[in-house]
Amino acid sequence: MSTFNKEDLRKLFPITEKYIYLDHAGVAPVSVMASKAAAEYMESATHNAEFDYDDLMEEVEQVRSDFADLISSKPEEVAFVRNTSHGISLVAGGLDWKEGDSVIIYEKTFPANIYPWLNLEKKGVKVKFIKAEKAFFTLSDIEDLVDSSTKLISLSSVEFTNSYRVDLESVGRFCREKGIYFFVDAIQTLGVFPMDVKKFNIDFLAADGHKWLLSPEGTGIFYCSNEVAPKINPPVLGWKSIINEFEFERIDFNLKPNALKFEEGSQCALGILTLGASLKLLREFGIQNVQNEIQSLGELIIKLATERGFELSCPANKDSRGGAVVFKGSFDPEEIKEKLGEKNIMVKSRGGGLRVAPHIYNTEEEIEALFREIDNILRG
Numbered sequence: 001m002s003t004f005n006k007e008d009l010r011k012l013f014p015i016t017e018k019y020i021y022l023d024h025a026g027v028a029p030v031s032v033m034a035s036k037a038a039a040e041y042m043e044s045a046t047h048n049a050e051f052d053y054d055d056l057m058e059e060v061e062q063v064r065s066d067f068a069d070l071i072s073s074k075p076e077e078v079a080f081v082r083n084t085s086h087g088i089s090l091v092a093g094g095l096d097w098k099e100g101d102s103v104i105i106y107e108k109t110f111p112a113n114i115y116p117w118l119n120l121e122k123k124g125v126k127v128k129f130i131k132a133e134k135a136f137f138t139l140s141d142i143e144d145l146v147d148s149s150t151k152l153i154s155l156s157s158v159e160f161t162n163s164y165r166v167d168l169e170s171v172g173r174f175c176r177e178k179g180i181y182f183f184v185d186a187i188q189t190l191g192v193f194p195m196d197v198k199k200f201n202i203d204f205l206a207a208d209g210h211k212w213l214l215s216p217e218g219t220g221i222f223y224c225s226n227e228v229a230p231k232i233n234p235p236v237l238g239w240k241s242i243i244n245e246f247e248f249e250r251i252d253f254n255l256k257p258n259a260l261k262f263e264e265g266s267q268c269a270l271g272i273l274t275l276g277a278s279l280k281l282l283r284e285f286g287i288q289n290v291q292n293e294i295q296s297l298g299e300l301i302i303k304l305a306t307e308r309g310f311e312l313s314c315p316a317n318k319d320s321r322g323g324a325v326v327f328k329g330s331f332d333p334e335e336i337k338e339k340l341g342e343k344n345i346m347v348k349s350r351g352g353g354l355r356v357a358p359h360i361y362n363t364e365e366e367i368e369a370l371f372r373e374i375d376n377i378l379r380g
Contacts, residue, residue: 009285011032012031012033012281012361013031013361014032016361019344019345020344020346020362020366020369020370021346022345022356022357022367022370023355024211024357025188025322025323025324025357026348026357027210027217028210028211028212028214028215030214030274031277031278031281033277033278033281034214034215034274034277035274036277037273037276037277038270038274041269041270042270044056056269059276060080060269060273062276063272063275064078064080066276066280066283067279069283070287071190071196071197071223072196072197072198072199073198073225076259077224077225077258079221079222079259079260079261080268080272081220081262082208082218082219083208083217083220084187084206084207084220085112085115085116086220086222087204087207088113088116088117088154090222090235090262091181091183091232092116092120093235094232094233095151095152095181095231096231096233097123097124097125099125100124101151102125102126102127102147103117103126103150103152103154104128104142104146104150104152105117105128105130105155106129106130106132106155107131108132108159109156109185110185113154125151130142135162135313136164136315136320139170139171143174150178153181154183154184154185155171155183155184156187157184157186157187157189157193157195158189159188159322160350161313161350162351163188163315163321163322163323163324164314164315164320164321165193165315165319165321167320168202169201171200172199175201181203181204181228182203182204183202183205183206184197184204184205184206185205185207186205186206187206187212188211188212189322190207190212191211191214191278191282191290192287192294193287193291193322193323194287194288202223204222204228205221205222205223207220208221209275213275213278213279213282214281214282214359215274215278215279216271216274218271219272219274223259224259226257229258230257234255237255238264238265239264239265240260240263240264241260241261242254242256243256289360290359290360294359294360295323297358297364298323298358300367301327301358302316304368305325305371308371308374310327311328311353313326313327314326324355325356325357326353326355326356327354327356333349336354336374336377337349339377340370
C-alpha cells in the first residue's frame with residue numbers, strides 16, 4: 001500500500017467525491033474495504049449462517065492477532081468491547097477498590113474517562129483531577145497528586161480539546177516505579193501513531209474504532225496485560241468468560257485467566273470484521289507512514305493558520321501533538337464550523353477553537369481549500 005499514490009488511496013474513500021472531510025478525531029468515514037467486509041459478512045449470514053461459523057471465528061481471531069501486533073501485545077491480552085467507555089468500566093467495576101483509594105485523571109479529558117471513575121466515589125474512592133490551569137500538563141503535575149492512596153492513573157493518550165499528546169513512556173515508567181496501575185484511553189492515538197503497551201508499561205488500554213481507525217461506531221478493543229488480569233474480576237460475566245465455553249451442559253465456573261474473560265457473550269462479528277478490514281488497510285500503508293503523512297498535513301495547517309494570525313491551541317511541536325490541529329481567532333468557532341459544513345467541509349469546534357483532523361487520504365489542496373473558505377466566511 002505504501003507504493004500507492006494519493007489518487008489511488010482516495011479511491012478507497014468515496015466520501016472524497018462530495019466532501020472535504022477533516023474530522024477524523026470525531027467520527028470518521030469508512031473505506032470501501034471496510035464496507036466490503038461488512039457486505040461479505042451479511043452475505044454469509046444471509047445465505048450460510050452457522051455453516052460458516054468456524055471460518056468466521058477464524059477471521060475474528062485474525063483481527064485479534066492484528067490488533068495485538070498494532071499495540072505490541074499478545075492476542076490473549078486483547079478483548080473486543082463495544083466502545084472505550086465499556087473498556088474503562090470493566091476496570092472501574094472490576095478492581096478490588098478499598099475506601100480511601102484514589103484515582104488520578106485530567107479534568108478536561110473526554111467524559112468517557114471521567115464518569116466511570118466518579119461512579120466509584122460511592123465506594124469511598126477519591127477522584128483527583130489534574131487541573132487544566134496550564135495549557136498542557138506534565139508528569140510533575142501528576143506527581144504532585146500522587147500519595148500512598150493512589151491506586152490508578154487514567155489518561156487519554158491525546159486530549160480531544162487541544163490535541164496534546166501525553167508522554168506515555170514517562171508516565172508509564174513512573175507508574176511502574178510507584179506500583180500504580182496505568183490506564184490509557186487510546187482512541188485518539190490508534191490509527192495514527194505506533195503504540196507499544198509493553199514499552200510504555202500500560203496495564204489497561206481501551207479504544208473504539210470510529211475515529212482514526214476508520215471504522216463504524218460500536219466496536220472497540222480492550223487491552224489487559226496478563227500480569228494484571230488475575231486482579232480484575234469481570235463486572236459482567238457470561239458463557240464465553242469461562243474456560244470450557246462450549247461445554248454448555250456442564251457447569252464449570254472457571255474463568256479464563258486473561259483478557260478473554262471480559263468477552264461475556266456472543267460478539268458483534270460484523271463490527272469486528274469491519275474494524276479488521278480498516279486495520280488491515282492502515283497496517284499495509286504502515287502506521288509510521290500514516291503518522292508521517294498526518295503530521296505533514298498538520299504542519300501545513302499550522303503554517304496557513306499562523307499566516308492568518310490565528311492562535312494555536314495545540315502544541316506547535318509535532319512530538320507533543322496528536323493528529324489534529326486546533327486554532328482560534330477573532331471568530332466564533334461553532335459558527336465557522338457550521339458555515340464550513342454548508343460548503344461540504346467537515347471540521348469540529350473544540351476547546352474554543354476549530355479542530356482540523358486530516359487522515360492519510362486528505363490532500364494539501366483540501367487544506368488550502370479549507371483556509372480559502374475560512375477567508376471567505378470572515379470577509380462576509
